[in-house]
Amino acid sequence: MDFGLSEEQQQLKESARAFLSGECPTTFVRKIMATDDGYPRELYAQIAKLGWSGLVVPEKFGGAGLGMLDMAMILEEGGYAAMPGPFLFSSVLAASVLKLGGSEQLNSKWLTALAEGKAIGTVAVVERAGSIDPVDIAAVATKDGAGWRLNGTKMFVPYANVADFIVVAAKSDAGEIFLFVVDAKAPGVTIRLLKNLDLTRRVSSVELKGAPAERLGGGTDLFAKLIDVAAVAVAADSLGGTERALEMAVEYSKVREQFGKPIGSFQALKHAAAEIVADLEPARAMLWYAAYAQDTGAADASRTAAMAKARLCDIYSRGTDRAVLMHGGIGFTWEHDMHLWFKRARFNESCFGSPAYHRERVAILGAY
Amino acid sequence: MDLQFTSEEEAFRLKVRGWFAENMPTSGLSADSEGRDDKTWLARAKVWQRRLYDAGYVALAWPKEYGGQALDPVRQSIVNDEMVRAKAPYLVGGLGLMMLGPTLISWGSEEQKQRYLPKILTAEEIWCQGYSEPGAGSDLASLKTRAEIVGDEFVVNGQKVWTSGAQYADMMFCLVRTDPEAPKHRGISYMLIDMHAPGITVRPLVQMTGDRGFNEVFFDNVHVPRKNLVAKLNEGWIVANATLFHERNMLGSASGSEQRFNRLLALAKSIKRGGRPLTEDPVFRQRLVELEIRVEAMRYHAIRQLTDQIRGKNPGVEAMINKLVGTELNHDLASAAMEAMGDYSMLSRDDEAVLDHGYWPYEWMFSLGLVIGGGTSHIQKNIIAERGLKMPKSR
Structure with missing residues (x-):
């Protein structure tokens, strides 16, 4: 132990x-x-x-x-x-x-x-529905003599604008979801950069018109595995981002004075900061387990990945809201760095499944 | 990272589980505090703790010379888990075992350890905690109960309040003011008081649950031998904080939350609303998962701290949140269960139509008491901010 x-x-x-x-x-x-x-x-x-x-x-x-x-x-x-x-x-x-x-x-x-x-490389799962639910995937993979070809439009594909290859989730004739590797420079691939809110990130639409592709093995399990790994990865990024937001807010509260005292001496701010810590520390332990479960292939690896994603993304959004508020007016400026994490929290929240989506997965996996 | 138990630990767990399966008391005791003001309850509860001790399942990590077994914290955590799993009755000597014992091991004199620790284990002496006073709650250090030195004794006068178990305790670990001139944190001493001494009056208070769980305790010229002082005179505040740290960890313990969640889930599955189980209501389903995730996170948080303990790492800010998070989670679980029961939540546990054996109405109230006791959530947040995050003190 x-x-x-x-x-x-x-x-x-x-x-x-x-x-x-x-x-x-x-x-x-x-x-x-x-x-x-x-x-x-x-x-x-x-x-x-x-x-x-x-x-x-x-x-x-x-x-x-x-x-x-x-x-x-x-x-x-x-x-x-x-x-x-x-x-x-x-x-x-x-x-x-x-x-x-x-x-x-x-x-x-x-x-x-x-x-x-x-x-x-990058991965392309989401389409116009803006969701990772397999039901919302409409891109089609068809096989002819020369191999697989993909048709459809992928949305919100991270860094497709600089990618050399794209892993695309698409449906076979039988309606199963497989992953395919597409060369980003191949004919039939059109990439359009979208205007992102969180400028530490870039997303694009990827239009596929008969794009040549190679199928990855592992079938539908591989798609599920991708979602799990993505959930843990985004949760880990969110853990670090929440730590930073907390640290910035706490440091600011020690130097900014109002009513003749550092604002960090007021309980309203102390409690806001303490609530972030109270959310964060148990979630850190949960993230460790979620990552460990991916490595060991534990029976609850999917369930715990979904838990970590839902929890840490909620904590990140709530924590950055509080951290901006603790800064007051300066936190609302472009000049102050706080909005970098504030926006990244929202990006993470939607990226690879909302907290509500992952909670529903937990309910299904836990046979509610 | 390795989450496997060794084969010895697994064997130990099975042995403990088997013991509980065979030795659980069949009646008269429950996992909550029901019936605590009843003399028969007290006798049975003492026998139960003694039996557990004789089997080797009480305070396993304590040093051998004081009746412990000096085992590693993993064994103790296995026993704790199995006790919860078996829904074993509340240990009547809990405050001594989980709060005073560890404090005395760190701060007590050799004589005090020899004298008190073994009887804590066997439930021969039951302890209560004398901290809060009518004018000293969250601001504990403003306490006024006075202890004056007269010869080789202290003479104690004053009043404590919210004293759980004082109605049956043999001893009290108590904070008293020994120097009224000093700044408030520096004039406090920590002492051990015989509850059977002349001059002590215990008056029960009725809790919102209807139970007599806590009390007022009055001291009228109570004589306490000087040797009952723990640590040095006027240095009681440091010792008090050590005890409070143990109390907060006890109150925020993760093991009970998992059981409560499972009970809540079973309840929600059993309740049909609009023709379908409540677990299929999309809103309630989301709420259940949110709670389950918080429970699960606290479970890993506890294992992480167990590992830190084994590795000999000093607890940091992560240990300061246990009480805040653990007690609020338990109250949220109970509140969700009350909501799940719909109009049945109007019933007291004594009505025959009450759901789930009347567990939730009591638990819903009692769990809020624990959000308050040992320092309210508001105080916990101050502690996290000031000691953990080093935010400036407001006082």
């Missing part, structure tokens, strides 16, 4: 905190926010050197072969720093489904490049 981070995991987390506070301060995040593609290439080249890009990629494809709990350390710090760019979608989601369902040949090409930082 040992339910805590290993020394290596703690070191990974600390080194990620140190690296990102040096290389990815909010001045840098804002510079990337103002770019068209939202992708900090130099930062990502350094990340690849640190081994983060291929952290969960098997060693034979040039990765470190580590698990989701290890990755959660980096994701949490990425959330803390509001790190921009496709890391979560490429090095966690695309990497995880390729690892599980990619052919040797496909993985030699994409997984190796991904681990080396030479390719970016």
Whole structure:
């Protein structure tokens, strides 16, 4: 019985905190926010050197072969720093489904490049309904002599604008949902950047007109696995973001004075801050378990991933609301950094299933 | 990270489970405080704790020289889990076991440990806590009960209130003012008072549940030997905080929430509204899952703290939230059950038509008492903010 981070995991987390506070301060995040593609290439080249890009990629494809709990350390710090760019979608989601369902040949090409930082992948699940529910997926996959072809329009695809390949969820003739790998530069693929509210993120629509695709193995289970991994990854980012928002609000409350005292001496602010802590700490333990369950393939891995996603996204939204409020007027300005996390919380909340959607999954899995 | 128990621990768990299956008292005791003002209840409750102790299932982690077994915290947590699982009766010596005992182990003199700890384990001496006073609730350090030194004794005068179990306790761990001139936190001492001493009057208070669970305790020239002082004179506030830390962890313990949630879920499945079980009502279903997630998070939070304890890590801000989160969660669970029962929630537990054996109306009230006792949620939030987040003090 040992339910805590290993020394290596703690070191990974600390080194990620140190690296990102040096290389990815909010001045840098804002510079990337103002770019068209939202992708900090130099930062990502350094990340690849640190081994983060291929952290969960098997060693034979040039990765470190580590698990989701290890990755959660980096994701949490990425959330803390509001790190921009496709890391979560490429090095966690695309990497995880390729690892599980990619052919040797496909993985030699994409997984190796991904681990080396030479390719970016992403995943395309959602369509016009704005939901990850399989019922709302209408993109069609058909097979002819030359292989699979995809037709349909994917929406809100993270970083499709800079991706080299896209993992697409589409329905077969029999109505089953499979995952397919599409070359982003292939004929029949049209990518249009959408105007995002959270500028630390980019999303696009991806139109597929007979786009050539390769099917990943694993069938419908792989789609479910993708949702689980995404839930844990977004939850980890949310954990770090909530920590940052709390820290900023608390620090501000110690220096801002009103009525002749630091505002942090008022119980209204103390209670707001304490409520964030009370939400956050049990959720942290739950996230650890959710990541660990992904690594060990525990029977409750899906259920606990859904729980962590629902809980941490709720906490992130509620926590950033409170943190903005604790700042008062300054927190509402563009100049102050608080809105970076405030908006990212909303992005995370909807990204890969709303809290209500995941709660319904928990109810189904728990046979309510 | 490794969530597996060793094969020895698994074997131990099965042994404990088997013991509870065979030894649970069949009547007269319940997991809540029902009947606590009844003499027969007291005798039975003492026998129950003694039996549990003889089986080796009380305070397993305490040092051997004071009647413990010096086992690791995992064993104790296995016993706690199994007690909850078996719906084992409330331990009458709970305050001694979970609050005073650990405090004495850290702060007591060797003589005090020898004298008091073994009898806490066996329920030969039952303890109550003398902290709150009519004028000292959340502002505990403003307490006025006075202890003056006369020869080698203290003479105590004053009043305590909300004293749970004082009606049957043999001893009280008590905060008294020994230096009225000093700043309020520095004039307090921590002492052990014999509840059978002349000059002590216990007057029961009736709780909103209708039970006589807590009391007023009056001290009129009560003589307390000087050796009953714990730690140094006027340094009681530090000791009091150690006890409060143990109390908050006890009140916020995660193990009961899981059982309560399972009971709530079973209740919701059994109730039909609009022709379908309440679990299929989309709004109530969401609410149930939200509660389950909070319960589950607290379970992992507890295991995390158990690991920190084994690793020898000092508790940080994460330990300060146990009481706040645990007690509010239990009250939210009970409130959801009351809502689930619809008009049946109007009934007291004594009506024959009451649902789920009348568990919820009592639990709904009692759980709110625990949101207050040991420092209200508001006070807990101040503690988290000031001690955990280092936000400036307002006082």
